[in-house]
Amino acid sequence: MKQTTYTDAKVLNQQFSKRIAGLLQEGIDNHGQASLIVSGGRTPQGLFACLSEAELDWSKVVVSLADERWVPATDDASNEKMVREHLLKGKAARAQFVGLKNAATEAQQGVADCVANLREIPQPFDVLILGMGEDGHTASLFPCSKQIGQGLDMDYPRPYLAVQPATAPNWRMSLSLAALLNSKHIFLHLTGDAKRAVLDKALAGEDEFEMPIRAVLKRAEVELVWAP
Numbered sequence: 001m002k003q004t005t006y007t008d009a010k011v012l013n014q015q016f017s018k019r020i021a022g023l024l025q026e027g028i029d030n031h032g033q034a035s036l037i038v039s040g041g042r043t044p045q046g047l048f049a050c051l052s053e054a055e056l057d058w059s060k061v062v063v064s065l066a067d068e069r070w071v072p073a074t075d076d077a078s079n080e081k082m083v084r085e086h087l088l089k090g091k092a093a094r095a096q097f098v099g100l101k102n103a104a105t106e107a108q109q110g111v112a113d114c115v116a117n118l119r120e121i122p123q124p125f126d127v128l129i130l131g132m133g134e135d136g137h138t139a140s141l142f143p144c145s146k147q148i149g150q151g152l153d154m155d156y157p158r159p160y161l162a163v164q165p166a167t168a169p170n171w172r173m174s175l176s177l178a179a180l181l182n183s184k185h186i187f188l189h190l191t192g193d194a195k196r197a198v199l200d201k202a203l204a205g206e207d208e209f210e211m212p213i214r215a216v217l218k219r220a221e222v223e224l225v226w227a228p
């Protein structure tokens with residue numbers, strides 16, 4: 001795994017946002033459009049603020065989510081809300097956003113619309129930014145969920161699945177492992193020693209059901225972007 005370490009999160013946010021903008025520009029130059037798939041959680045918020053100011057023809061960028069919590073887009077737990085507040089502002093306000101939460105009451109019933117909307121996102125994805133939880137989950141591929149077998153099954157027939165984590169509130173919608181891997185550049189964005197220790201544990205073992213991030217690390221060229 002390639003690893004890029006920055007002195008602190010501020011430098012990481014500045015430098016990593018430039019890298020991402022460069023890769024999106026490459027996608028635009030080659031295909032007229034580029035896609036950026038982002039994760040939720042707290043880690044990427046400062047990065048998004050930097051990225052939102054990148055010089056880029058954002059009208060040619062499609063932004064979407066690796067996963068979403070099945071709550072209204074006005075709820076504080078919503079990844080869409082976070083992305084709208086931190087990324088889709090400034091220059092990046094012109095990006096096209098494809099959200100995952102739709103009108104379906106249950107996440108399981110919302111899968112079909114997510115699959116249909118995937119048509120709007122250029123594929124393979126140009127840039128995928130993953131996070132990781134302390135239990136080794138990534139996107140919403142949770143080790144404790146009943147759906148983890150489906151999520152990690154490379155032959156799972158749909159690119160999205162509804163997931164109920166046993167250890168976190170709210171049903172989720174997640175890209176499947178196979179759909180996540182359909183990306184040109186995959187970054188694992190982590191900050192802090194605790195996440196580093198979780199990653200070290202993941203790298204030291206094999207069981208993907210125990211730590212789903214292993215499934216990504218095993219099958220793809222992933223670049224770790226880390227700061228203390």
Ligand SMILES: O=C(O)C(O)[C@@H](O)[C@H](O)[C@H](O)COP(=O)(O)O
Binds near residue numbers: 041069079
């Ligand atoms: O919506 C989510 O919860 C995610 O996409 C998830 O996979 C996240 O990246 C990790 O849980 C890390 O979250 P933190 O950055 O908050 O630690």
